[in-house]
Amino acid sequence: MRYSAFKILKEALTGNRGWKPVWRHPEPNPEYDIIIVGGGGHGLATAYYLAKRFGLTNVAVLEKGWLGSGNIGRNTTIIRSNYLLEGNQPFYELSLKLWEGLEQDFNYNAMVSQRGIMNLIHSDAQRDAFVRRGNAMRLSGADAVILDRDGIREKCPFLDFDNARFPIQGAIWQPRGGTVRHDAVAWGYARGADERGVDIIQNCEVTGFQIENGVCHGVETSKGPIRAKKIAVCVAGSSSRVMEKAGMRLPIESHVLQAFVSEGLKPVIPGVITFGAGHFYVSQSNKGGLVFGGDIDGYNSYAQRGNLPVVEDVCEGGMAIMPMIGRARLLRMWGGIMDMSMDGSPFIDKTGIDGLYFNGGWCYGGFKATPASGFCYAHLLATGAPHPVAQHYRLDRFLRGAAIDEKGSGAQPNLH
Amino acid sequence: MIIEHPLLGPRDAAEFVYLGDAAMIDRPDGMTVDDTGMHDYMYLRDNPAGDIRELWYHEQGDRSWLVVTRNTITHEITKVELARDVARRSGRSR
Numbered sequence: 344m345r346y347s348a349f350k351i352l353k354e355a356l357t358g359n360r361g362w363k364p365v366w367r368h369p370e371p372n373p374e375y376d377i378i379i380v381g382g383g384g385h386g387l388a389t390a391y392y393l394a395k396r397f398g399l400t401n402v403a404v405l406e407k408g409w410l411g412s413g414n415i416g417r418n419t420t421i422i423r424s425n426y427l428l429e430g431n432q433p434f435y436e437l438s439l440k441l442w443e444g445l446e447q448d449f450n451y452n453a454m455v456s457q458r459g460i461m462n463l464i465h466s467d468a469q470r471d472a473f474v475r476r477g478n479a480m481r482l483s484g485a486d487a488v489i490l491d492r493d494g495i496r497e498k499c500p501f502l503d504f505d506n507a508r509f510p511i512q513g514a515i516w517q518p519r520g521g522t523v524r525h526d527a528v529a530w531g532y533a534r535g536a537d538e539r540g541v542d543i544i545q546n547c548e549v550t551g552f553q554i555e556n557g558v559c560h561g562v563e564t565s566k567g568p569i570r571a572k573k574i575a576v577c578v579a580g581s582s583s584r585v586m587e588k589a590g591m592r593l594p595i596e597s598h599v600l601q602a603f604v605s606e607g608l609k610p611v612i613p614g615v616i617t618f619g620a621g622h623f624y625v626s627q628s629n630k631g632g633l634v635f636g637g638d639i640d641g642y643n644s645y646a647q648r649g650n651l652p653v654v655e656d657v658c659e660g661g662m663a664i665m666p667m668i669g670r671a672r673l674l675r676m677w678g679g680i681m682d683m684s685m686d687g688s689p690f691i692d693k694t695g696i697d698g699l700y701f702n703g704g705w706c707y708g709g710f711k712a713t714p715a716s717g718f719c720y721a722h723l724l725a726t727g728a729p730h731p732v733a734q735h736y737r738l739d740r741f742l743r744g745a746a747i748d749e750k751g752s753g754a755q756p757n758l759h
Numbered sequence: 760m761i762i763e764h765p766l767l768g769p770r771d772a773a774e775f776v777y778l779g780d781a782a783m784i785d786r787p788d789g790m791t792v793d794d795t796g797m798h799d800y801m802y803l804r805d806n807p808a809g810d811i812r813e814l815w816y817h818e819q820g821d822r823s824w825l826v827v828t829r830n831t832i833t834h835e836i837t838k839v840e841l842a843r844d845v846a847r848r849s850g851r852s853r
């Protein structure tokens with residue numbers, strides 16, 4: 344079933360009786376070519392690109408809960424490609440390009456909204472660093488504009504430009520950045536994969552791997568054993584727990600990241616704005632709520648909820664750049680479990696066990712990566728070789744001294 | 760979270776800096792360990808869901824290192840020790 348304006352009109356005139364469920368609820372087959380563990384954004388995108396780009400449809404996605412119950416439904420929906428390092432930036436730029444064509448590609452309204460992202464600059468040193476970053480972005484084919492105070496004032500007159508401690512000196516602006524409706528991304532990819540024959544099996548937890556002589560032949564699940572030639576894990580915050588069942592220890596810690604939404608307000612924030620002297624970022628949803636967040640709590644957690652010191656820190660950051668939000672009331676707050684890697688960068692790789700693949704370590708930035716992550720993971724699974732833009736995301740990179748430390752903050756997850 | 764500091768009593772976790780798994784106390788001897796051993800020590804983590812023993816540094820307090828036993832699913836803290844005592848018990852001089 345294709346969605347179109349004509350279809351909406353027709354359904355409106357015929358009592359909306361022609362809409363069908365967007366995906367099936369099949370029982371698992373005893374065997375598949377490829378099993379994807381984890382039905383979050385990355386798992387569903389992988390299934391979609393396996394089917395669409397590589398014609399591989401004897402595929403199952405096994406999801407422990409329901410689609411969208413993980414971080415794909417918990418994030419603050421920001422997309423951007425404003426990275427510095429060579430290992431990262433081409434990957435994120437591919438992702439942004441895929442976002443730009445996504446809705447046409449999978450015929451689903453994901454509300455991709457390129458309203459721009461503005462990272463504020465508060466010191467001379469920071470301007471130097473951001474100009475360098477902007478150059479790296481443009482070298483990769485992305486867009487980057489350095490704004491002076493007047494340039495910012497045109498877009499965001501409400502900022503506290505002359506704050507005593509953190510005066511605003513400028514900004515780096517990526518016009519093509521923005522936000523996307525996160526649930527719709529999961530649904531769109533799920534529908535596209537299902538339509539092409541992929542089995543999406545919900546309420547099916549993977550509890551173990553069938554490994555013989557260093558080769559993985561399948562998985563144990565809450566719905567019984569399922570065999571496959573290739574098993575591709577992408578379970579985000581649960582990475583360590585799942586890979587432990589294959590006897591692997593990962594360069595990953597699980598941490599909680601909180602997010603906040605205010606009551607609905609009239610349109611006031613034009614795009615995404617980030618504070619450069621602390622950690623605070625904000626955008627405004629289509630319903631009018633201010634969607635904002637900041638740092639991870641900083642200690643290992645699987646609790647999907649955080650603590651108050653971070654709430655205070657985030658709100659202080661907000662008040663430092665836009666005191667006008669001080670009287671907005673908070674509507675909701677929640678937490679999600681991040682797979683924080685040692686250098687803040689992800690992995691898309693084979694493992695030491697034949698047939699077993701791993702995708703994870705996305706930290707707090709894996710939503711924007713969803714299309715490229717699925718695309719590159721599908722590429723690795725289908726061709727056996729890493730996609731050129733994901734070739735640095737290897738599991739052995741610390742052993743080789745090839746960490747991708749985007750922030751330059753050292754080998755400890757809670758510093759990123 | 761409130762951490763029951765063995766010397767100072769209940770302290771807000773916000774006064775502390777977090778380092779992670781207390782297994783890091785047992786650093787291998789850099790002169791004898793091979794690359795893989797040092798890599799595993801530095802970069803790989805058990806990352807359990809459940810009880811974990813972890814290092815917290817009381818930066819905005821008495822600057823002691825603590826070993827805190829905490830549940831990563833509930834955030835409940837069940838035991839707090841001075842890291843020095845833990846290290847000594849395992850045979851270290853300090």
Ligand SMILES: Cc1cc2nc3c(=O)[nH]c(=O)nc-3n(C[C@H](O)[C@H](O)[C@H](O)COP(=O)(O)OP(=O)(O)OC[C@H]3O[C@@H](n4cnc5c(N)ncnc54)[C@H](O)[C@@H]3O)c2cc1C
Nearest residue numbers: 381383384385407413414415418419421549679709710711
């Ligand atoms: C508060 C918050 C804000 C964020 N903001 C942003 C942002 O603005 N921009 C951005 O780019 N990123 C952001 N992120 C990060 C982003 O959401 C994640 O990096 C990304 O969603 C992770 O990939 P995923 O969608 O596949 O994960 P998930 O949706 O978590 O998918 C993993 C799935 O695996 C399933 N699973 C786990 N164990 C098993 C098992 N044993 N068997 C079967 N299935 C299993 C889980 O149920 C889950 O559905 C944010 C995250 C949070 C929590």
